[in-house]
Amino acid sequence: MVPASAEPAAQRLKASAPWDAEADDALVCLAVRDETHDVKTFVLAPRTPRLFAYAPGQFLTFSFEIGGETIHRCYTISSSPTRPHTVSFTVKRVAGGPVSNWLHDTLKVGDTVRALGPMGDFTCFQNPARKYLLLSGGSGVTPMMSMARTFHDLGEARDVAFVHSARSPADIVFRGELETMARLDPSFRFHAVCEADSDGEIWNGPKGRLSLDILQAAVPDFREREVFVCGPKPYMDAVKAMLKDAGFDMARHHEESFDFGALPEAEKEAAEQAEQVLDAAPASTVRVFRVEFAKTRRVLECPENETVLDAARKAGIRLPSSCAKGLCGTCKSKVTAGTVSMTHAGGIRQREIDAGMALLCCSKPTSDLVVER
Known part of the structure; x- marks a missing residue:
């Protein structure tokens, strides 16, 4: 018999220290799980066993080495903080997506990725309530799954209604687990809405897109609940409009602040704020600096009261970005001069700051710059 002390699982369970990305940002892939035909979950942990602490709904920012380039992406944690020995994120393959396809095709058990976090304020822990309504579309299911798993594991019998929208029955992420949770816990209800049938299943539940009639039938008391919404931007916009029209108290409406692809709306908002600052400042008091992007050899002028990301956007230069708030790390770049x-x-x-890195979304020049982009 192998002594328990020699069993890796037993060693991991003995972990008592919290994971600290500042001290060790390397996470090893322990498992890759197929959730649907185009969605995978990646289970991670440090090489030295540590405990993860986060609020359900928060995210991690990852650094992936793809094709000789470092690419940053934010992914919501889909696992539950009640199971602190590992952390998981779940990714849908996106046509042409450099990171999602790399993860699906390349990342395997034993590989290492770097991560920072947890971060974000989209969590039920900041908005405690007696009853919750979780609304998700597509891959927006991940923060909701973390919240649902947390309440289920804690056995609090919290009144949670979970309504998920998918293209077809084959696209319902975590379907088996959600249905099991609903069967075991009468205070948890799961409803799926599908736009169409799948090849192997005719959908007998609500069909089409989420509507007020469908929501009313599934969750008659939705107006009494704290509502969390996550999904593609058109989905979130439609849900917000629907709730407003239904007389819902929008002070109890919370939506995920990130769209994990390109976020033109976030960039637009940040640029508009920068433009307002520029309009308010006398032109004679604003210094303008030269910003050179070393790899692309593009050059632009950036006022001292404008972020490099905003100036690049105005100049038609597309840079990796996501939150535009200095939170996610997607726009992290090396400033080699200035x-x-x-x-x-x-x-x-x-x-990273000491090594010359900067977040371009919240960095304003104080001299001429050379950026390694």
């Missing part, structure tokens, strides 16, 4: 004033929200480590 200095910036940066006010971030946790998306970069001090040691």
